[in-house]
Amino acid sequence: MAAVRSTILSAVLFVTYIGIGALAHDTHFSLAWALLATLLVWAGPAQIILISTLASGASVVQSAIAVTVSAIRLFPMVVAVLPMMRTPQTKRRQLVLVAHFTAVTLWVECYRFLPHVPRDRRIAFVHGLGSGLALIGLVATAIGYELAANLTQTFGSAILLLTPLSFLFSTARNSKELADGLALGLGLAFYPLASLLNSGLDILISGVAAGTIAFVVHKWRQGP
Amino acid sequence: MNDFFGDWHALLVLLLAGVIPNQIWRMVGLWLGGGLDEGSDLLMWVKAVATAILAGVIAEILVHPPGALASVPGFLRYGALVVGFIVFTLTRRSIFAGVVSGEFLMLAGKWWLG
Numbered sequence: 001m002a003a004v005r006s007t008i009l010s011a012v013l014f015v016t017y018i019g020i021g022a023l024a025h026d027t028h029f030s031l032a033w034a035l036l037a038t039l040l041v042w043a044g045p046a047q048i049i050l051i052s053t054l055a056s057g058a059s060v061v062q063s064a065i066a067v068t069v070s071a072i073r074l075f076p077m078v079v080a081v082l083p084m085m086r087t088p089q090t091k092r093r094q095l096v097l098v099a100h101f102t103a104v105t106l107w108v109e110c111y112r113f114l115p116h117v118p119r120d121r122r123i124a125f126v127h128g129l130g131s132g133l134a135l136i137g138l139v140a141t142a143i144g145y146e147l148a149a150n151l152t153q154t155f156g157s158a159i160l161l162l163t164p165l166s167f168l169f170s171t172a173r174n175s176k177e178l179a180d181g182l183a184l185g186l187g188l189a190f191y192p193l194a195s196l197l198n199s200g201l202d203i204l205i206s207g208v209a210a211g212t213i214a215f216v217v218h219k220w221r222q223g224p
Numbered sequence: 225m226n227d228f229f230g231d232w233h234a235l236l237v238l239l240l241a242g243v244i245p246n247q248i249w250r251m252v253g254l255w256l257g258g259g260l261d262e263g264s265d266l267l268m269w270v271k272a273v274a275t276a277i278l279a280g281v282i283a284e285i286l287v288h289p290p291g292a293l294a295s296v297p298g299f300l301r302y303g304a305l306v307v308g309f310i311v312f313t314l315t316r317r318s319i320f321a322g323v324v325s326g327e328f329l330m331l332a333g334k335w336w337l338g
Contacts, residue, residue: 012319026291030230033238040243045278050242052284060241066277068245073274076267078253092254099254100247148291154334156292158327161304164282165326168305169312169319171278183272187279192287194280203280210280211273218268 010136012170013105016044017137019163021144023048026160027055031145038141042134043103045070048163053203066203077107084114085122094123101130104174179218186210296334304330 017038024034029051037047046067053063078099085098109129117125148156168184175181187210194206229235285293286301293301308326315321 015323023285023290026293029234030228032229033234036235037238037242040238041246043246045274045281046242046246048285049277049281050238052281052290054237054241055290056284056288060237063237063241064245067242068248069270070274070277071246071249072270073249074246075249075253076271078250079256082254095254096251099250102250102253151292153292153295154331157289157296157334158331160285160289160291160293161296161301161327161330162323164285164305165308165323166319167278168282168309169317169322171275172309172312173317173319175275177268179268179272180275183275184279187276188283190276191280191283195284195287203277203284206280206283207273207277210276211269214276215265215269215272218272219265 014140017140018144021141022148022159025145025148038137078102179214182214300333
């Protein structure tokens with residue numbers, strides 16, 4: 001837990017999950033549903049996409065597609081994190097929980113902490129770090145949910161506003177390549193246009209269009 | 225069912241639309257492990273689309289606000305994001321400063337409107 005206390009990113013995590021808890025409440029999901037989502041999905045963007053698509057009337061298949069596209073970024077993260085703690089004796093099943101805990105916060109913190117941890121103790125360390133972060137996420141989900149249930153409308157709206165603000169800024173902070181920043185800006189601009197189509201797949205349409213344009217511009221800027 | 229659990233159908237939807245489509249990529253990463261080029265074009269395109277989808281969700285919460293947020297007028301919701309982003313940029317990308325100033329603008333605006 002000492003590792004968790006010193007984590008700056010845990011503040012962002014806390015705020016994000018307060019927002020997710022409040023969002024789950026105001027879109028009429030149960031508290032157990034919100035807590036299970038935090039425990040089993042353990043990816044803020046996927047949870048927000050899941051909640052907002054289901055709440056806006058999307059089908060299970062449409063939500064699943066939007067969630068899985070957002071989750072693809074976990075794949076390179078897991079691939080990057082695991083070699084940091086793998087030894088020749090490590091079995092794949094010992095890394096299942098590490099893979100589950102892998103999300104942007106843990107990914108960043110592994111780069112920060114693991115160089116100071118002996119290699120043979122790194123899996124245990126990451127299990128502790130991941131559990132601590134998950135606990136923070138669960139507590140924040142419950143607090144956000146209860147706050148949204150009990151606060152006045154003004155403060156309730158302030159808590160719901162935490163989600164778009166903290167996600168926009170933390171994504172902008174992590175955008176190192178031109179393609180990422182452009183995808184973020186175009187994605188914001190395209191959604192209102194795509195929502196006019198009212199197709200039920202608005203998020204996917206605007207996301208694929210904005211992401212593809214950002215990628216093409218990035219490639220074009222790199223030049224031959 | 226009681227209030228805490230809600231209905232079982234919603235929990236099934238959580239599993240099918242949330243847990244499985246999300247976890248599958250972590251497990252693919254675990255099984256395939258190395259042999260992946262971080263800088264490959266396909267991966268870069270996927271990351272750009274994933275970022276744009278997240279941006280779309282941010283926009284959706286502001287354009288079609290859920291619950292209590294719907295009581296905040298549109299210009300205040302968009303204004304909070306713009307002002308927060310300006311402060312975020314000016315403070316060398318401080319997430320905290322951006323969030324606090326965006327929230328402050330929204331609350332001040334709401335209070336001023338009465």
